[in-house]
Amino acid sequence: MDKLWRRFCRNKLAVTGLVILILFVVSAIFAPLLAPHDPNRANLRMRNQPPSREHPFGTDDMGRDILSRLLYGGRISLSVGLVSVGISLTIGLVLGSLAGYFGGFVDTFIMRLADVFYSFPFLILAITISAIFGPSIYNTMIILGVLSWPGPARLLRAEFLKLKTTDFVAAATALGARPTRIMFRHILPNAFSPLLVSATLGVASSILSEAGLSFLGLGVPPPAPSWGNMLNRARPLHILSGMPWMWIPPGLAVFVVVLSINFVGDGLRDAFDPRQDQNHS
């Protein structure tokens, strides 16, 4: 554990990413304290105002404070990312374990199912489902989570396959150890590192997807702020060119958060990989 941490810390980019990420998470959690205004209170007399002391990032087309919306939007974007990965991990773990443990027909069936989901043209399908069931923050979490389970499932199944053939497991079984015990004691811990990396990168991908869906108007619906739907307001070219304060902050926010997560994920991957001890700076 300690060694992992040390290896991780050697990667400057990863550490920077982690720091930035923590900053974002903290600001999301403490949004109610940090936000100078109510993110949903519209003030039509103050529409489209450029940044000022009163409104550090200006106001949007309904007169709402952009900084406050940015902070609360962070809550939504980050939570969608986390929850959807949670959903995909849960489904993936269960199905992957079943496939890996039982093998045979169960395995084939689940893997075919994974192929079905994997072959979905992701964005188009997300758009289809979202448009049909109505955009909402919960639907977005579910859609993103449910469409991503094949990744973790495959990972876990691979772990099972790897270890199933070892003498170690054969011995344990011969000694009468129960299957669940074998699973939890031996397989899951080994799967932990690739799963963690996959989950981390999954959060990044989810945040990007949610932003994309909200940008198209199919993710988190107004009036709740999300970084994606704040960017949606900037579609008309006169806002794009004339009022950059409305769309550059949320776009940068998504970018920086996802970048940080990718740095951290990459750092984790390197930290878990012993071969990296020679090559890395």
Add this chain to the structure above:
Amino acid sequence: MMLCLVLSAAAAAQAPAQGGTFRYALTTNPRGMFNPILYTEAYDGLIIDVVFDGLIYIDEQLQPQPRLAKGWEISDDGLSITFYLHEGVKFHDGVEVTAHDVEYTYKTMLHPEYTGVRYGNFRLLVGAEEYHEGLRDDVPGIEVIDDYTIKFTTTEPYAPLLTQFGYGILPRHLLEDIPVGELERADFNRHPIGSGPFKFVEFLTDQHVILEANDDYFLGRPNIDTLVFQRVALDALPIYIRQGRVDYAEISPDNYAEVSGIPGVDLYVYEELSYNYICFNLRQPRFADPIVRQAITYGFDRETYVEILREGFGIVANAPIPLASWAYTNEGINEYPYNPELAAQMLADAGWKPGPDGVLEKDDMRLEFEFLVPEGSRVQEQMALLFQQNMEDIGIKVNLVFMEFSAAVDRVDAREFDTFTMGWSLAVDPDPYGIWHSTSPWNDPGFYNERSDQLIEMGRRETDPEKRKEIYAEWQRLINYELPTMFLSYGVTIAAVNERVQGIDTEPGPLGPLVGLEKLRTIWIAD
């Protein structure tokens, strides 16, 4: 310089310049169903309007004017119209237009296998319903008297009838061999041949439609050579206008400031035949009392909605017949100016008291409800937010539900809604039967009022325009009092026109500076 001005003024006073290409910007793609009796989308309608001629056309006063028909006669009992056609009018393939083509066009709309949506307009023709059911082979209500005379007869007086005769006339000789049920698959629909001022040349999906002037048009060749309907992304429209890449475009209010600053481009603002509204579900006891509906209307700042959210491009509406219509009245119409104190007072007087959480309650009813907002209009989303806030100020809790349009309509059709917002685009004739009669499937609020039904039925039958106007005035006053829906605003359109286009209607009525597309025949491009 002076000399140039004098010379160009003189030139302008002479014959209009010939030639040139006129580019009309479209922000939505036409479908490619260029058949006047089978199309449903407005953008297909634009192309159809210039490729085909109807018996009549609608002018800037919203009155029917002769087109293929050089005149008509209405019988004394008001049940028949006889049209007299021009002679020698040719389709683009050289074949003459006769009353048989007219008969073919209208009879097809009544055919049992007709796949289009226009049947409802003509079901009152004698024999139409039986023909439509397959119970008879002919329609006595459509009678060809000779090659250039055709007579239509209805079973009862129907005032809007004349305005329905604008449908483009189809060339019978090209289509009569195609079974009516398969007409929609015909290649003709993608390469239409009509008798109109422009001939169809090409349609590239999501890109453009190209048409060229009809040299042999019976009213004279158009001045311009080429007509292009150019597809432009809504967001990029101001840029295209600025760069002179389009000559005509309808723009949205938030682009007004930017476009009005462009040199060489004129802006025309005109009222159109549409309105939007917030609909109450009168089937719910809490909305059954008109006082509640009126109070809510007093409590919503519609003036700010129009002035700020619509940037002043709109007119606060209080009745379902728009300002642009000849049947509009504002005599005796309550304007319901924004007055939250009055709203609160009215509700209190009606027995509504704040509950423990501040939301108004009475008996076992509560003024907390869902407001369905279909997506697609930024302005309407903003309006919903404003509405929510205004209502909060008078003790009413509104829960916004943003939904995709199709899904929202589902809920409305199933009557599973508390309130929702949408709009209606109206026909030229003010007859409100289709939307407001209690038997109509589009009676979303669930409004059942005998007097309203009576007035609507009377208005439909009354052929004297003055009397009709009075009937509708009384009806509007009734609706204005009852408010089954809260009216928000009448539509206003902004048209941006490049200066080089001459001959448009500079004081546009509800059909705009091109009067629908009428003016395309006569405008010219000055360079």
Add this chain to the structure above:
Amino acid sequence: MWRYIVRRVVLQGIPVLLGFTFLLYLVITIAPGSPVTHLRGVPNIDEETIARREAQLGLNDSFLVQYIKWLGRVLRGDLGLSFDSSRRPVAELIMERMPATILLSVSSIVLAWLIGIPVGILSARYQYSALDYAVTFFAFVGISIPSFFFGLLLLYVFALKLNVLPAGGFFLAGEPRTFMGYVQYLLLPSITLGLSDIAGIARYMRASLLEVLGHDFLRTARAKGLSENVVVYKHALRNALLPILTLMGFTIPFIFSGAVIVENIFAWPGLGSLAIQAVSERNYPVIMGINLMFAVLIFLGNLIADISYAIADPRIRYE
């Protein structure tokens, strides 16, 4: 080899496509909203006409019947007729927009490879140099930045502020379709679409080349006195490129998919706008047609990727 392909197609491809189309059709039919919704806006429309239309579109059949009818038609090569008022064959609608989407996708892929591979090679060759760090950082940026944000930025800078490139769209009617014209309209959208691929390819190229560079056989080459350049470009590169080729199979379908957002921003007349419009109108045959096509492409892409991997690496053999 052929046996493998056949087995993949029959045992994996067909069930997957069946399962996918079945689920998709189920989802779109049980969802609220219907293809005839928009008809309520037609003045004087009566319920009977709407009912007839519903019957005509086959909406009165149960979901299963509708699906089986659709499947039957597809197996005969017919994608059905669009549900909108034009009633055009779905295949036609898709085909007329395909060229634009293909043009955009291919340009993005070409860009990605043209830029990504050399950058990756240089980065590995000069590992730990400033160039290497810059490239690594840029690679991260490329996969982290939301494509629509990047697209908006490009629009903002190049089209609106500098005014050197068009703000989206395609040729106007009558505008001559020159090569330069194509480049102008394509440039911003393809960069936007290809960005994450450029980044991904650069990284993989770098990693792959680095891995090969560490191998023993190159030590021999170096010991023989060959210059570093020869070592890298002549010997290592050949081995490093092989795994990259398999990437191609993967990237293509995802480019098609990601094109939806990019087409949306740049008003590009491709399949993306058709797909979104079809969804909001509940145009079932078009939705099914487009999704089926993408699913087939993705399946083919994976298949090609796996096969080229097998060809490239003789150690891997599939029975």
